[in-house]
Amino acid sequence: MAKLSDPISVIAHQLKNPIAIVREYLEILKSGDMGQLNIKQLDYLNDAVKNIDQMKEIISDLLDVSKVEGGVYKIKKEPTDLVRITEQIIEEFKILAKSFNCEIIFEKPEKLLLVLTDLEKIRDVIENFIFNALRYKNIGAGKIEIKIQKKENNLIFSCKDRGVGIPSSDSKKIFSKFFRTSKAMQIDPTGTGLGLYINKAIIKMSGGKIWFKNNKDKGVTFYFSLPLAK
Ligand SMILES: Nc1ncnc2c1ncn2[C@@H]1O[C@H](COP(=O)(O)OP(=O)(O)O)[C@@H](O)[C@H]1O
Ligand SMILES: [Mg+2]
Numbered sequence: 001m002a003k004l005s006d007p008i009s010v011i012a013h014q015l016k017n018p019i020a021i022v023r024e025y026l027e028i029l030k031s032g033d034m035g036q037l038n039i040k041q042l043d044y045l046n047d048a049v050k051n052i053d054q055m056k057e058i059i060s061d062l063l064d065v066s067k068v069e070g071g072v073y074k075i076k077k078e079p080t081d082l083v084r085i086t087e088q089i090i091e092e093f094k095i096l097a098k099s100f101n102c103e104i105i106f107e108k109p110e111k112l113l114l115v116l117t118d119l120e121k122i123r124d125v126i127e128n129f130i131f132n133a134l135r136y137k138n139i140g141a142g143k144i145e146i147k148i149q150k151k152e153n154n155l156i157f158s159c160k161d162r163g164v165g166i167p168s169s170d171s172k173k174i175f176s177k178f179f180r181t182s183k184a185m186q187i188d189p190t191g192t193g194l195g196l197y198i199n200k201a202i203i204k205m206s207g208g209k210i211w212f213k214n215n216k217d218k219g220v221t222f223y224f225s226l227p228l229a230k
Pocket of ligand 2: 128131132191195196
């Protein structure tokens with residue numbers, strides 16, 4: 001548990017229940033058990049559920065942040081197949097990538113190599129990298145290149161995009177909580193700026209590093225490294 005004196009954590013905890021209840025009622029309405037719905041009504045309900053789910057994610061991020069700050073954020077360290085997880089995530093992102101007019105390319109090592117990290121939490125890191133690469137771009141076709149490479153006793157994961165990039169004046173703040181570039185806020189006002197902050201905690205606690213570089217031509221490449229399981 002995070003410190004109860006932390007107001008963010010208290011509010012986030014208090015919001016969890018009412019949000020779960022609202023979601024439950026929306027699902028009951030959607031099921032049609034309380035009366036048949038027309039297409040427009042179903043559309044509105046689906047939109048409401050989507051927004052409730054977004055709220056749930058924000059609350060879960062806020063709780064994670066308060067745990068990181070309270071020094072009580074816990075991660076497991078288990079041998080993890082990063083390639084398999086990445087393949088699953090790319091598959092799950094397929095439809096979204098298409099809607100962003102983006103192609104995702106994946107380059108992986110031939111041999112099975114396991115790293116030590118938290119299976120579930122590393123998913124969040126990879127999903128955030130890919131989702132950021134997808135959405136922080138201008139209109140038009142995009143390409144995302146994901147690579148997993150072995151370097152000495154580590155695996156290095158990289159996600160390269162051709163997006164709007166990060167101004168050099170902002171580069172020091174990118175992993176700070178709540179920080180978002182003005183371009184990102186314009187493109188998508190719904191982000192929280194908490195993803196990379198939590199990602200950094202996960203990677204650091206796994207004994208790895210996280211960083212990014214501006215590409216020479218366009219966009220950025222985000223990286224993390226993780227120690228190989230012996
Ligand atoms: N691939 C990217 N291209 C451009 N900007 C990025 C990229 N990834 C992250 N950023 C910048 O870093 C900020 C923080 O990212 P993140 O912590 O994931 O929060 P969020 O995506 O909710 O804004 C983003 O708002 C954006 O300004
Ligand atoms: Mg993000």
